[in-house]
Amino acid sequence: MSHIEKTIATIQSAFPGAIQEVIEFRGETTVVIASDLLVDVCRRLRDDAELDYNVLADLAAVDYWPAEPRFAISYLPYAMQRNARFRLKVFLPGKTPNAETVSTVWPSANWQEREAYDMMGIKFNGHPDMRRILMPADWEGHPHRKDYPLGYEEVQFSFNIEEIDKRKKYAKS
């Protein structure tokens, strides 16, 4: 049995009903679990000597607007000694996207969760320092959401260069 199959079997026996779906795509395994059992599953992944997922390689948030559930967070636990990794995914509703922080399990999630909050607006309960990290502290809105505009500025070509020049605010001195 490969390490990933052993992992899935352990989660299924320790947390029955947690696993909602297992997807195999291009040689990668994605395990979708319920969001309320997230921290318990992660703690088991790290502390179980047989599984030994001691590193969190990546934490990314995805916006599936307008589909519901709208948000998904994808975790990539990595067992460095066994060189095994898989994807753990949780789906969150669009209205109140709240998740538990995994920074108590893997400290590397600290800044990555701050980035998910800043960019997607997902709040992490229990996070030691929930503030914006990339945008200015008084910015409104969450830029990576699909309903946030890109902020495109009209490009100046020769046919509209004077008209845009009049509107554009240049610094005087």
Added chain:
Amino acid sequence: MGLEQKLGNMGIATMTLEQAVNWGRTRAMWPMLFGLACCAIEMIATQAATYDVSRFGMELMRPSPRQSDLMIVAGRVSRKMAPVLRRLYDQMPDPKWVVSMGDCASCTGVFNNYALVQGVDEVVPVDVYVAGCPPRPEALIDGLMKLHEKVKREKITDWA
């Protein structure tokens, strides 16, 4: 090539005060270390041995705005960085010039989005724009030469 040609037999050169002041300003303009992103690496390459910019008197890149004349805005300016940029520009004493190096500083280049100031001339007045992504060191030096031409044409009352 320099003043010696004008000295003639008596060892006297005449020029207007304006010319003398502008000549002095172009020959030892001290840039401020304001590299933000990728263009900063090409700015450092311009300063390094192969494309030496110290032949124009600019090897002294001062980090302090109080001691520099020229601000080369090298790189993309994000909305969080814009107040800092303006503050540093205000701290520079007169006379001061700004070279907008690269596409991102001139017009934001590839990145037409929410996070960047669309051209640094929305924040500070720019004298010379240097195009390129990033501009070659030779292109930056060409921009600096154009700035020297511009400074030579300045009037004594411009900075009064």
Added chain:
Amino acid sequence: MTQVHELEATVDELKHLFSERAEAGETTLLNLGPQHPSTHGVLRLMLELDGEEVVRCVPDIGFLHTGIEKNMEAKTYLKALVMTDRMDYLNNMGNNLTYCLAIEKLVDVEVPERAQVLRVICAELQRIASHLVWLGTSGIDLNASSMLLYCFREREHILDMFEMISGQRMMTSYIRPGGVWRDVPAGFVPAVKDFLAYMPAKLDDYERLLTKNPLFLGRTVDVGILEPDYALAIGATGGTLRGSGINYDVRRAMPYSGYANYDFDVPLEDGCDVYARYRVRMREFRESLKIIEQAIGRLKPGPVMTEDRKVAPPPRSELSQSMEALIHHFKLWTEGFSAPDGEVYLATESPRGELGCYLVGDGGPKPRRVHFRTPSFLNLQALPHLGEGYFVADLVASIGSIDIVLGDIDR
């Protein structure tokens, strides 16, 4: 003028980050602002100092945030490649490679042998160029100012080679989905061979300057200690992790582009301090030269772009002869190729650590989400631990040793 207003952030909002002595006035709060010669870019550090010793160090990032990930969602897969060059601006080829490998995994397309070897050569040359900038800037931070001039002189040779194959010194966009843009010109292989003959003597020069220099040792030994357990927990990778004795290199753990067939060592050091990380990267120079030499020997004639016309545009000579080629050309350059509805994660070893691309396709020609797991972002999380308890001058040495690039952190 654009509305530039100063943000009046009071210390109250950030009180939980500093110790109680700051409120009592025993310690000083100092701002090592975004514009500073030794912060390697626009990094802001809020320091709490007890005299010269650092009590707390709080990094504030985001001054170079460019919105690359969101901007890539608005462009087709090929057009978005241009933005990846500008992310970690010292690892342009590596960023291109990571993104292209992720696309190739998602779309399931094979890359020809010659293109894989060329990719390896470009990636390793880029690694040497990036380490040269690290060595030059770290040297000048510690006041070894001649290092900057020497390293940038060597870098010019590599940039000349990049200009030869792609026309651009830094933002090459040479590595494209399906292969590389075009075959290398005739002068490239002799230029690489000249570089391989010229570089080892220069590396010996640098080692003679620094490795046993008592001034350098005094500034770097026992400074910025990063314990292995903490390094793993905080997510550090690359030279930062290998300087603490942990053997993790993505080229060995998840080989890509044929790296499993090359013979090279992964340098490890046990010191955990700034000096150990310096030793690791100096040895990585020589390993990269070894890999390039092996790769040059493996270059065989062949195609450099995949034949799959659903992904790669046909050569221009075919357009006047074949109707299918014309239609493929038109569709690819206007609409772009489509990727299936799925997600992949692909990691490569950048000079800074594990650079991963998490690509989510939605069945259309534009990606639904592109997320880059950048090594500098996680390596910088270790900085408070590296700085607290040491002097400010040691903090400067530590920042240089973890080799951060702000474009990588802020994207």
